[in-house]
Amino acid sequence: MTASGTPASTGPASVPHLDVDPFDMAFFADPYPTHQRLREAGPVVYLDRWNVYGVARYAEVHAVLNDPATFCSSRGVGLSDFKKETPWRPPSLILEADPPAHTRTRAVLSKVLSPTVMKQVRDRFAAAAEERVDALLDQRSFDAITDLAEAYPLSIFPDALGLKPEGREHLIPYASVVFNAFGPPNELRQQAIARSSPHQAYVAEQCQRDNLAPGGFGACIHAQADAGAITATEAPLLVRSLLSAGLDTTVNGIGAAVYCLARFPEQWQRLRDDLTLARNAFEEAVRFESPVQTFFRTTTREVELSGATIGEGEKVLMFLAAANRDPRRWDQPDSYDITRRTSGHVGFGSGIHMCVGQLVARLEGEVMLTALARRIARIEITGEPKRRFNNTLRGLDSLPVTITPA
Ligand code: 4IA
Numbered sequence: 001m002t003a004s005g006t007p008a009s010t011g012p013a014s015v016p017h018l019d020v021d022p023f024d025m026a027f028f029a030d031p032y033p034t035h036q037r038l039r040e041a042g043p044v045v046y047l048d049r050w051n052v053y054g055v056a057r058y059a060e061v062h063a064v065l066n067d068p069a070t071f072c073s074s075r076g077v078g079l080s081d082f083k084k085e086t087p088w089r090p091p092s093l094i095l096e097a098d099p100p101a102h103t104r105t106r107a108v109l110s111k112v113l114s115p116t117v118m119k120q121v122r123d124r125f126a127a128a129a130e131e132r133v134d135a136l137l138d139q140r141s142f143d144a145i146t147d148l149a150e151a152y153p154l155s156i157f158p159d160a161l162g163l164k165p166e167g168r169e170h171l172i173p174y175a176s177v178v179f180n181a182f183g184p185p186n187e188l189r190q191q192a193i194a195r196s197s198p199h200q201a202y203v204a205e206q207c208q209r210d211n212l213a214p215g216g217f218g219a220c221i222h223a224q225a226d227a228g229a230i231t232a233t234e235a236p237l238l239v240r241s242l243l244s245a246g247l248d249t250t251v252n253g254i255g256a257a258v259y260c261l262a263r264f265p266e267q268w269q270r271l272r273d274d275l276t277l278a279r280n281a282f283e284e285a286v287r288f289e290s291p292v293q294t295f296f297r298t299t300t301r302e303v304e305l306s307g308a309t310i311g312e313g314e315k316v317l318m319f320l321a322a323a324n325r326d327p328r329r330w331d332q333p334d335s336y337d338i339t340r341r342t343s344g345h346v347g348f349g350s351g352i353h354m355c356v357g358q359l360v361a362r363l364e365g366e367v368m369l370t371a372l373a374r375r376i377a378r379i380e381i382t383g384e385p386k387r388r389f390n391n392t393l394r395g396l397d398s399l400p401v402t403i404t405p406a
Contacts, residue, residue, distance in 0.1 A: 012053075012067060015308045016041040021049045022294065022317070026111035028389050030294070035322035042403045043306035045066065050079060050184050050297070052315040053308075054320035058329035058346070064297055064318055065350040071297035071316060073346040073353060078182030078296055079315060087180065088193050089200065090349035092244070093237050094356065102352065105238060108229050109356045118359050125204055125363055126176050130154045137375065137405055140381065144262070144399040149255035152368055154223060157247050157360075161239075162216020167202050175248030183391025204245050207236035207332045217242055227312040242357070247293055248363050252369055252395035256289035257282050260336045261369075262379040267338050270375045272406075278373065281338040282365030286347035288336045295349070320346045334371050341404075346392055378404040 018041055020034050021027060027034055038045060038056035045054045055061050064071045074097055081089060091097070094105045132152045136142055139241040150172065158168050177199060180192035205211060212218030218239045225235045261268045261281065271277050299314045309318065324345050325333035348355035355361065372379075381398030 012046055012309070014118075015044050015046050018049050018054075019048055020046070021389075022054075023050075023186055023297075023391050025190070028394075029387060031321065031392075031394075032325075035319060035325065038319060039322055039328075042308075043307035044310070047317065048276075052317075053199045053310055054080065054317045054319065055305075056319040056326075058323040058326040061318045061320060061323035062350055063305065064254060064316055065346065065353070068098060068297075068352050070300055070303050072098050072300050073102070073297065073335070074299035075313075076296070079184045079317075080297060081313070081315065081371075084312070089236065090294075091239050093234055094241050095245070099352070104233070105230065106237060106352070106356060108221065108224045108240065110368075111224070112217050113357050113360055115359060117217075118363055121156075122363060122367070124160075125156050126367040126371070128152065129364075129367040131155075132368070132373055133371045136403060143268055143378075144258045145251075145255055145396050145400045146398070148258060148368075149251050149395075151248045153247055154253060154365060155210070156364070157250070158347055160169065160360075161242060161246070162213035162219055163206055164211060164213075164220045167206070170199045170202040171243065171247050172251065174203050175244060176393075178244045179248065179390050179392040180397050181391075184191075186208060186391070188389065188391050194206055203240060204236075205227045206243065209235065209237040212239065215356055246357055248393060249357075250270075250364050252289075252291035252362055252393050253282065253286055255395045255399070256291055256366060257285035257369060258379070258401075259385070259396060260285045260288055261372075262265065262381050262399070262401060264336050265290070265378070267336055268373070271369065273379075275370050275373055277338050278368040278369040279362060280340070280342060281369050282362060283342040283345070284336060284338050284340050285322045285365075287340075287342050287345035287363075289394055290324050290347050291394055292349075293321045293392060294319055316338070320349070375406050376403045377406045 035056060036055060043057055043060050044161045047054050055064055063222040073095065076087065076096055094102060094109060097105065129152060132155065136148060150289055158171065177196040180188045183189045209222045222239050224230050225232045271281050291370045295318050297316050299310050299312055301312050303310050327333050380402050382402045385396050386398040388395050388397040
């Protein structure tokens with residue numbers, strides 16, 4: 001059954017049907033009441049608007065993520081089923097793949113983004129964070145999204161990849177297309193894809209071996225082709241994964257952390273009193289805001305999930321953000337608490353597909369929050385935060401702040 005062809009009145013009788021659209025502007029503006037409705041309606045629900053199953057409780061989101069043989073990724077992790085529709089771009093060799101194909105590409109990116117590699121880039125990432133904070137202290141009043149959450153990753157990640165300076169303005173718009181494209185065929189997705197050609201052309205070109213500086217993440221991926229781990233044809237597509245997933249995610253993760261710390265001054269004070277909390281303050285922001293809000297899987301067979309029977313070839317929408325605030329799993333889920341035991345949150349996913357770049361994200365978050373907390377006494381929000389609307393990513397377009405030096 002396709003989203004376009006099925007009357008809303010049909011579908012599975014055994015699960016609650018909801019008429020909510022988790023991809024419309026009203027939902028994005030305030031998803032929390034709907035997240036609660038989704039969790040309370042039952043362990044598995046059916047969303048008539050898009051003809052998909054949904055899971056919003058922690059237990060079911062975790063279960064789906066950890067059964068990749070039944071809930072596969074190779075038919076796409078957006079609404080579109082690659083078995084029925086042509087993908088908007090060639091599928092990712094890691095995100096949109098299942099074992100055994102996934103196992104091989106995953107091993108390559110794991111090696112390229114390993115703890116050893118993090119040790120090599122750490123001092124550079126930390127120095128750049130200090131430099132960014134220097135500039136912000138000169139400004140005093142600035143936009144925490146453009147001047148901090150975007151400016152910092154842009155000052156390190158493209159260089160770490162080995163990209164040339166020209167054309168980097170395509171990176172965030174390209175990622176924005178990627179994340180909108182996981183959603184349903186609404187205005188956001190259709191407009192994003194319609195305008196994607198220049199961004200796609202830029203990205204395809206930068207993935208080529210000759211365009212990636214020696215020593216960078218990109219060159220390391222191509223070196224894995226020499227070692228026989230992947231083919232020379234696969235290497236550019238794996239570089240594309242870093243360009244797709246490596247920048248806008250950390251922009252929204254750092255943006256989330258700053259937005260949390262600006263709204264909850266007592267947490268900011270705790271961080272200032274103990275800078276070793278920086279890494280967990282970032283992790284808690286990923287749980288609390290869940291920059292990546294949702295993802296789909298597709299069933300490979302009929303399956304029973306918490307009493308609901310789901311047929312083969314059905315899309316299942318996982319509400320990562322709702323699972324990360326499920327009161328069945330978390331104490332005071334709606335509090336931002338930098339000393340919380342955050343492990344087990346699904347903001348980076350879970351299981352075999354869990355974020356392969358998580359060490360890069362955590363490194364950026366940790367060194368930036370450390371640099372901020374060391375030198376800034378107060379962060380005040382001085383204007384209306386403006387939301388950025390995307391089918392998958394949650395974050396702000398603008399967050400006007402004024403800082404007071406320590
Ligand atoms: C890829 C889930 C998100 C962070 C993501 C987006 C794109 C890709 C991977 C992950 O293109 O491989």
